Amino acid sequence: MQEIALGAGMTSVLCGHEAVTLEQLFAAIFTFDEHNIDIVFPLIDKERKEIGLPPLGLQRNRIIHLNEEQAVQSGTIDGQFICILDLSRKSLATDPKDKVYGLLGLMDPSLAGLIEPDYEAPLSKVYTGFAKAIIVAGEGESLGIFEQCTWPRNDIPSWVPDWTNKNHYRLFSGRSTYKAFMSMKPQIKILDHDRRLSTLGYSLGRIDSLGISYYEDSIEAKVETDCMVQTKGSNNVYGTTERLREALWRTFVGNRTPNGRLVPDSYSLLLECVSGSGGPKTQPRDNL
Structure with a gap:
């Protein structure tokens, strides 16, 4: 993922004897998504079924997310803490701790500087500590982490995302579309030895x-x-x-x-x- 994210779209993608750049592959997928999603992708799923593969679903979004991350790494657009983690969740890792540790080089320094890799720690402690770091570093963006939470595991709090769950999909190219706090800093407390999270807010209208x-x-x-x-x-x-x-x-x-x-x-x-x-x-x- 780091090679692709830092490759400025020039990473080669091989299919048999043919090769295209990742940028060209993204352009094709984006065009299909934008104009022909209800025609092209059912045909792709039909072909995948004929050769015994599961439906493609939103796996195609991974290419769109990677293209987005390339723009972040090149400084073309501002990054969001969660996007690269959304990609990592859907990727393979020999050690599940590398779902977060393996991406520190791509993360914003304000977040990466709060993480001290500890491969001896239990996975639950690693993921909980990482969620806390996002809340501390993210300020107004921090509650976006809850968009990543799935059915809770017994060994981690419900407010901590399980980055091993590859079946969690988000739309809108992996970027958070909600800005509940705007420019304000959220009031968040983590209580009971990291088991409970509390946030204070106001509902201002309908x-x-x-x-x-x-x-x-x-x-x-x-x-x-x-x-x-x-x-x-x-x-x-x-x-x-x-x-x-x-x-x-x-x-x-x-x-x-x-x-x-x-x-x-x-x-x-x-x-x-x-x-x-x-x-x-x-x-x-x-x-x-």
């Missing part, structure tokens, strides 16, 4: 509509003719509460299943998991 936004600050988002225009906070641009709720749950998952297909209507149940029965609150509270 979502009344969703506009168009991208993480690439340097790219101007072109408003399409069928795009929702953000309201001033007084009207529901979707017309009804149900249509607003549909826009919200589709946004949560990028309107795609883990296999890259369009989501079915049953995904609307996600809002029940998020909101529960209590609804939004306005007073400060501890989230444990």
Whole structure:
């Protein structure tokens, strides 16, 4: 991964007697993803099934993530702590501790400087210590680590990602799309010998509509003719509460299943998991 991330897109990819650069492979995958995802990738999965291979799913995103990391390492775009770890999770490692230790050379110095490799320590201690380092170094970005958490293991806290779980997929090219704290520093406490995490926050209002936004600050988002225009906070641009709720749950998952297909209507149940029965609150509270 380090060779590819530092290779500026010139890494050779061999297929039989043919060779292309990683940059060319990325361009092809990105084009298919952008324009023909519902045509090209079902055909690829059909061919993989015929030769006994599992569906490709979102494995293709790894190439997109690697291209993104090359841009980070070259200084073209700003990095996020989590992205390279998202790649590492889906890669093989002889020692699972190298899912984090093996990438220190690619990480931001503010994070790498907090890590002291200890291959004698139990895996649970290594992953917990690394999660704490991200929270300390990441400030406003630190809660992005929770997007990486999966079904908890018995030997690590639920707020610590299990980097050995290769089946955890994230959309949006591995970059966090949520900035809950903006420019503020979060108030986070780690308690009970690292077993419990507490964060203090405020719920300031309700979502009344969703506009168009991208993480690439340097790219101007072109408003399409069928795009929702953000309201001033007084009207529901979707017309009804149900249509607003549909826009919200589709946004949560990028309107795609883990296999890259369009989501079915049953995904609307996600809002029940998020909101529960209590609804939004306005007073400060501890989230444990």
